[in-house]
Amino acid sequence: MSKPAENGYFFPAEWHPQVATWLSFPINKDTWEDRFDRIYPAYFEFIKSIALSQKVKINANDEATIQFIRTKLEEYNIPASQVELYPFPTNDSWCRDHGPAFLIHKENDSRMIVDWEYNAWGGKYPPYDSDNAIPSRIAEVLQLPSVKTGIVMEGGSVEFNGKGTVLTSKSCLLNKNRNPHLTQEEIEAYLRDYYGVEQVLWVEDGIVGDDTDGHIDDTVRFVNEDTVITVVESNPEDANFAPLKENLEALKKMKLPDGRSLNIVEIQMPDPVYSDGIRLPASYANFLITNGHVIVPTFRSKHDERALQIIQECFKTRKVVGIDATEIIWGLGSFHCLSQQEPKPNPEISC
Template sequence: MTNPPPPQDRSYRWPAEWEPHAATWLSWPHNRNSWPGRFGRVEPVYARMVRVLATSEPVHINVTDAAMERRARHYLSLAGADGEITFHYIPTNDAWCRDHGAVILKEEGPGTGDRLALDFRFNAWGGKYPYDLDDAVAPQMAETLGIPSKSADFVLEGGAIDGNGQGTLLTTEACLLNSNRNPQLSKQDIEERFRLDLGVEQIIWLGDGIAGDDTDGHIDDITRFVSEDTVVSMVEPNTADENHRPLADNIERLRDVRLTDGRKLRILELPSPPPLVYQNQRVPASYANFYIANSVVLMPGYHPSTDLLAAEVLASCFPKRDVVTIDCRDLIWGLGAFHCLTQQIPR
């Protein structure tokens, strides 16, 4: 099947994550180098994630071949996963579908519903790891969905941006202005690309990310929109912790924000879990790496006391969805959690 050409002279919008999904798209984990010494614990956690997602919406999963599909089905069966789960033979270097998957837009205007898949360039967070297969995933997703695909000659990962569906986008200077992404582009150039490619009007720039994040500071470990005018943002009250100052600085920036209609941004604080360190390496454990599906919110769990506090914040934001916490202390050794693994397909 060949996907249709991109429609011309149409206006598209990047929907918010909480808007209705047709499905969630994933890439099955297989790169043992991403979880050295812990890979055997990762697939069962991943299967539990799929089980929860499949109660909410159809799930599509990239696998390399029939052998990987059989392995995945084995773990899904052990986890009791049921529902509409479809496998696609789309090979990947790794499991982080948020960053290598297509970003799907919807056509603006009443009575319209056409979608457009954006194929941004992917370079494994500045050339840190192999990425040849991952960089080819987005157009294959579009072809499988039967929707037009548009190539964007711009290095961008899905975890580097977050939006409210109404023209405002969040990102970080640490990631997008890093010379390992688009060194030829200025901050103003990048803002213009966002406006042209994603149809947004307002770009909110935060500063640095959290310790242990090999993406150079993805926004989905720091601050996320939960409604058109509300964000949740990570805080670290311990002044001796290396995350305290960067997170406090980001909160200060958010307090100065006025949305396009003049409203102040509403800010809810998410607690930080206690530091997690494996093999003398701190990992980027963050409650901001949750994923909003149609009927559930998947939240990574790290420590009982802070898990409860974070879940209460998210439950207040999504009263019509169940907040489901899954222990991610093994999964985060790969330096990512649920939002990093998922890519929503707007309905």
């Protein structure tokens, strides 16, 4: 297939109606080390919250993993009818980054998948061959056309408003551990051609502790076509203060293609989360939007409740659900990182 944008395809905003949310079930014990079993309560609460309004489709590695998940679904009172399990091998659980990018068509009900290359955030965590194969496996089982780009791109590095604009960060997409042969202009061309956007907006950096080199889904998220939530840090002594202030100032200067400025909603970062002296990338921006809910990570912080209130104000038609991600964040990611949405084949975008 030629470039998707030329054929009328684009990546919809996350609030577009969804068929399902895809997950890759955690099987890599190196990710959470001795905390591995402690992630299950939050992880299955996450599945249960998604299943309230749509299907949950899980890359479940093998038959033993499938049987384990089925046992846990019963234990956590999750309707098995809402969960589909696929014996697709994986290396790790971060489906946002290795999962398929689903595109929909502007004028008809067709869909397709963009199969970006995945190298575990610049080759940090080999092996990653099974994760890199997930998009093609899903395209095959769903009988959807797919196209390979030949370059590295992760779902957590890009944020869409569904109306032609993508937000991303220079620290990640311009990092030489991804596509060292490409210039900024060439990367922008790939974003336009394969995601179907017309405008690329750049912030500089991400948050401390983020091993992805600054994914945008930890810092800035669209909540409608012209409004973003951005996390900020009020403590000037905190290591996140300067980069988040720089990002905020950049957002204030941005214009959408029609000349509108962005509406900016600020949310204070949670109190720093440490484990064994390591600063973890805890952020309220790493929320997941489903058909009926917005699932937000919380961190036993004094800022949790206010963050949930602000996000609820941004999503009038969805219920905000806070889930304690204190154990999950030890793996250096949260709910958005763990998931990838499968949009309905409907050309109409509805907020």
